[in-house]
Amino acid sequence: MRLDFEMALRKHLPNTLFNRLFAHQYLLNLTEIPWQGYDLIIIAYPFNVTQLTPLLNAIRQSKSAALVVVYTNTADEGRQLLQQGANSYQLFNETASNLTAKLDKLLEIKRATQQYPIQLKHWHLQELIHHSENALIYAVEDDQGKAAILKRFKLNMAKLSPALIDEFMQDVNTLQDLDQYGLVKIYETGIDHNSLYFVMEYIEGQTLKYWLEHSKISLEQRLDWFRQITEALKHIHNADLLHRDLKAANVFVRPDNSVVLLDFGMETQLLIKAGFLREDEIYCTPHYISPERILGENATVSSDLYALGVILYELLVGHRPFEANSLTEILKKHALSPIPSLPKPLAAFQPLLTGLLAKFPEDRLQSCEEVQQLLQRLP
Numbered sequence: 001m002r003l004d005f006e007m008a009l010r011k012h013l014p015n016t017l018f019n020r021l022f023a024h025q026y027l028l029n030l031t032e033i034p035w036q037g038y039d040l041i042i043i044a045y046p047f048n049v050t051q052l053t054p055l056l057n058a059i060r061q062s063k064s065a066a067l068v069v070v071y072t073n074t075a076d077e078g079r080q081l082l083q084q085g086a087n088s089y090q091l092f093n094e095t096a097s098n099l100t101a102k103l104d105k106l107l108e109i110k111r112a113t114q115q116y117p118i119q120l121k122h123w124h125l126q127e128l129i130h131h132s133e134n135a136l137i138y139a140v141e142d143d144q145g146k147a148a149i150l151k152r153f154k155l156n157m158a159k160l161s162p163a164l165i166d167e168f169m170q171d172v173n174t175l176q177d178l179d180q181y182g183l184v185k186i187y188e189t190g191i192d193h194n195s196l197y198f199v200m201e202y203i204e205g206q207t208l209k210y211w212l213e214h215s216k217i218s219l220e221q222r223l224d225w226f227r228q229i230t231e232a233l234k235h236i237h238n239a240d241l242l243h244r245d246l247k248a249a250n251v252f253v254r255p256d257n258s259v260v261l262l263d264f265g266m267e268t269q270l271l272i273k274a275g276f277l278r279e280d281e282i283y284c285t286p287h288y289i290s291p292e293r294i295l296g297e298n299a300t301v302s303s304d305l306y307a308l309g310v311i312l313y314e315l316l317v318g319h320r321p322f323e324a325n326s327l328t329e330i331l332k333k334h335a336l337s338p339i340p341s342l343p344k345p346l347a348a349f350q351p352l353l354t355g356l357l358a359k360f361p362e363d364r365l366q367s368c369e370e371v372q373q374l375l376q377r378l379p
Contacts (some may be wrong), residue, residue: 005044008096012103030058038066040103045071049080058087060378067106069099075145082124083143112136117193118152125150140199147202148187155270160193165191168270173199174239175264182232184252184262196270203262205255209248212314221257222315227375228259233308234368236264237301244299247288248314286327287320291335291359302361308371309356316346321357335359348378 010018021033035041043052052070055218059068070086072078078089089107090099093332105127112128113119116136123140128150130137136149157165179185185201194354208225231253236243243250243264250263290306293299313321321340322333339357342350354372355365365371 003368005096005099008100009103012100030055031061033058033062035059035062036269037066038064040106041066043066043068043070043086049077049084052081053084056081060085065110067103067110067118069102069106079141079143082141088126105121109138116154116195118150118195118197120150120188120192120197120199123148123150123199126233133331139202149200149202151198151200152192153196155196156194157191157196160270164270168196169239175236175241178235178239180232180235181258182228182260183235184260184264201264203252203254203260205253207249208253208259208311211253212248212318219316223375224254224257225251225259226312226315227372228282229261229311230308230368230371230375232259232261233304234372236261237304237368240301242301243304243307245285246304246311247285247289248311249285251311282311286330286334287322289331289334290361292361294331294335300361301367302364305356305364305366305368305371308368309353312349312356313342314355316342316349316353352378 006018010016019038035058041064043055046350047055049072056070058066059066069088069090070078070081071092072081072089073092073093075089078086078091081089088102090102090236108128109125112131113125118125118136118138120140121144124142125138126141126147128136131137134155135151135153138152140148140150142148169189172186175183176186176189183202186198187201188199191288192195233243233246241264243261245263246261250260250261252260254260288307288310290303293303297303310320322330322337324330324333339354339359342353352365352371355374356371358364363375
C-alpha cells in the first residue's frame with residue numbers, strides 16, 4: 001500500500017489500530033487470519049480478479065462483518081469484485097482524499113445497515129442519502145455500474161397480513177406498468193429482512209424547488225413544467241392511484257427541462273393500514289396539504305389537485321401561497337385564509353388557481369383533464 005494512502009488513513013482515523021498483512025506470507029493460509037476481528041479490510045495489492053476470489057471467500061466464510069475495499073486497475077474489475085463480496089472498490093490512480101471520503105460513506109452505511117439490514121444480490125450500496133423516521137434512502141449501483149436509488153422502509157412486514165402485502169404489490173405493479181417518461185421508473189420492489197424496499201430510477205438534474213429558489217425562469221418555461229406535471233399526475237390518477245405527497249421538492253427537472261414526479265405516497269396507505277401511522281396523522285408536507293386532510297380525511301384525487309394548485313402558485317409567483325412561522329399557522333391559513341389573488345399581469349390564471357385551491361373538495365376542479373382544458377383556453 002502506498003505510503004500516502006496509509007498516512008491519509010492514519011490522519012483520518014487517528015484512534016484506529018492498523019495491521020498490515022503481506023500477501024506472500026498469508027496467501028496460502030487465508031482461513032487462519034482472524035478476519036472477524038477487523039472492522040475494515042483494504043486489499044491494496046495489484047491482484048487480478050481471479051486471484052482475489054479465494055481471499056474474498058475466506059473473509060466472508062469467517063462471518064466477518066468488516067467492510068472490504070479492494071484496489072483495482074479498472075472499474076469493470078471493481079464491479080466484478082462487488083459481485084464476489086467486496087463492499088467497494090478504489091482505482092489505483094485515485095487520490096487518498098477520494099479513499100477517505102469513500103470510507104466515510106461506507107462507515108455511515110455500515111452503521112445504518114446494522115440497525116436496518118438490507119442486502120440485495122445485484123444492487124450495491126454506495127451512499128446513504130437520507131435517513132427519515134420511516135425509511136432510509138441509498139444511492140446504489142448494479143453489477144453493470146448503472147446508478148439507481150434504493151428506498152428501504154423501517155416497517156416490519158412480518159407483522160402484516162399476506163392480503164395487505166398483495167394489495168400493495170398490485171399497486172406497485174400498476175405503477176411499473178405505466179412506464180411514463182414523467183414518472184420515476186421502479187426497477188425492482190420486494191421484501192428483504194422483513195422490510196419493504198424499492199429500487200428506482202436515478203434522475204439527473206435538480207428539483208423544481210431548487211430551480212424556483214435559485215434561478216430566474218421564463219413564464220413560458222414555468223407553464224411548460226406545470227403542463228408536464230399535470231400530465232404525469234393524470235396518468236397516476238387514471239391508474240386509480242394517488243400521489244399523496246405532491247410538492248416542488250418531489251418534482252425533478254432533467255437537464256432537457258422535462259420533469260419527472262418522485263416519491264409516490266403509495267406506501268403511506270400501507271403504513272396506515274399496518275398501524276405504523278394513525279389515520280388522522282398528517283403525513284405530507286404542510287405547505288401543500290388540503291383543508292380536508294387537515295381535518296383528518298383520507299387523501300383523494302382532490303387533495304392531489306389542491307397540491308397541484310400550490311405548485312401552480314409557486315410557478316407563477318415564486319413562493320407558496322400560504323407561509324407562516326409555525327405549523328399551526330400554516331395549517332390555519334390553508335383552512336381559513338382566502339385564496340390569494342394573482343398580480344394583474346397573471347390575472348388570466350386566477351380561475352385556474354381558484355379552481356385548484358378551493359377550500360371544499362366539491363368546489364375544486366375534479367380532474368387533471370379539467371385542469372388541462374382550462375389551460376388550453378388561456379391566451
